[in-house]
Amino acid sequence: MTFDVGRIRKDFPILERTVRGGRPLVYLDSANTSQKPRQVIDALTDFYERHNANIHRATHELGEEATEAYEGARIKVARFIGTADETEVVFTKNVSEAINLVAYSIGNATAAGGPARLALRPGDEIVITEMEHHSNIVPWQLLCQRTGARLRWFGVTPDGRLDLAGAAGLINERTRLVALAHQSNVLGTINPVEEIAARAHEAGALVLVDAAQSVPHGLMDVGSLGADFVGFTGHKMCGPTGIGVLWARRELLDEMPPFLGGGEMIEMVWMDHSTYASPPHKFEAGTMPIAQAVGLGAAVDYLTDLDLDGVRAHEDDLLRRALAALAQIDGLRVLGPAEPADRGGAISFVLDGIHPHDVSQVLDDRGVAVRAGHHCAWPLHRALGAQSSTRASFYLYNTPDEVDALADGIRATQKFFGVE
């Protein structure tokens, strides 16, 4: 089946609405959160209308159905990211919680004096990158504060790639964990995770990948990526908010101490101590976002039923068109790679003489929804000498006409502010 964006758009009810007094919505903010297809919205409604019950603890028929739907979603997610073992898939509320789960588990291992693969000693190093989202920076700063480990990072080159050449010796025998984005949420840069993971593993370090921006485009095979931990979130991949995923190799999940304690994550509880359930339940304390997990399962079904190669080719066409159109605009600087190679469909830019907030306001007045600010990547903006930026991000439902609407809107912004 060939990819037909017109047919795709019919699946997303919100794309039919107008904004700001009757203008068609041009939604170019999918790296922030994606829109939801009818299939996902229906799955949420169907769950609440027909199957709603708590999971793993209700012995009635609804409880059985809800449990099956929830665990079924786990299997779908596992297959989508290329693992045959669904117990390696832990549900969280988002990527931030997935990363914090790993950071706090390592902190707990450190406090308890083991296991050795996880516990940190003073002088140990955690390596991140300057292009990370705050959610892959702050948890590691907090872990370093708790354990005495030292935080180090890869810099970025002026064209928005990781500075691998300037980082000789950064990964060394003191390195215990390397955490990096698969695809930058600001620059679109796709990082050479396999290469960095191989280097980290040679040094005996674990590797965590923030895949929030890559999994939505079907770019995830945990088997070949070489990471030990992968975090991503449902709401950027056509799924609901409130549901995220941590994938980790099963042997690590077995060794890791729990993060959140509470109901359902235990095996036995006494007044002075407890033993814990097996993964993934060891990391799923309390009542989970059940309907949201079911919705994520529906999102995975939706994406899987599409021709993902066709989706990627379509998104690549949009990216090329956008890079070419933006290159024609005087006074516009794209942050990140100017070429489409190893690059996803998020384009951040700065316009001479016009602040991103003002750019996004004029675009919004024309129905074009983008994001303005530092996109939760303040250190990256500082490194690239930009106070903030405007970001347009594309997904499977966007069209070439919408790319043109962006370029036209930017020119109109320049005209409005008298910067031409």
Place this chain on the structure above:
Amino acid sequence: MQLESMYQDIILDHYRHPHHKGLREPFDTQVHHVNPTCGDEVTLRVTLKDADGQPAVADVSYDALGCSISQASVSVLTDLLIGRTVGEAMEVCAAFTGLMHARDAAEPDEDVLGDAVVFAGVAKYPARIKCALLGWMAWKDATARALAEPKEEPR
């Protein structure tokens, strides 16, 4: 276009040609405020003086990075507040804060707010209210600190 309701000419004039910009000496207190959602920043200094036994605003100087709304807003602030007693200035600040949070169409009081009435259009865009308030919150903070820590030497 609804844009003109926000980007009034007075706002764009202040943005392009800000008044009282730059950090000046001497000053009583300096604060640095940021808008964490967008990264806009203002460094603002307040100098108070005595006006017939009442504290008054001798100078407000600032350096700011940000959008047209936040830049124009702090520029208008300096025009309105420099020279007033702190009591009067706080009333203007309260009126401006009220204007930003009033979503109804209540007519702003031009006698109190002067040029700042043109920011009424900003209140219709919730995401931009913080931009307009950034400088005002910084001024209020700096002034409160200046009042709490009076200078040691007599003015």
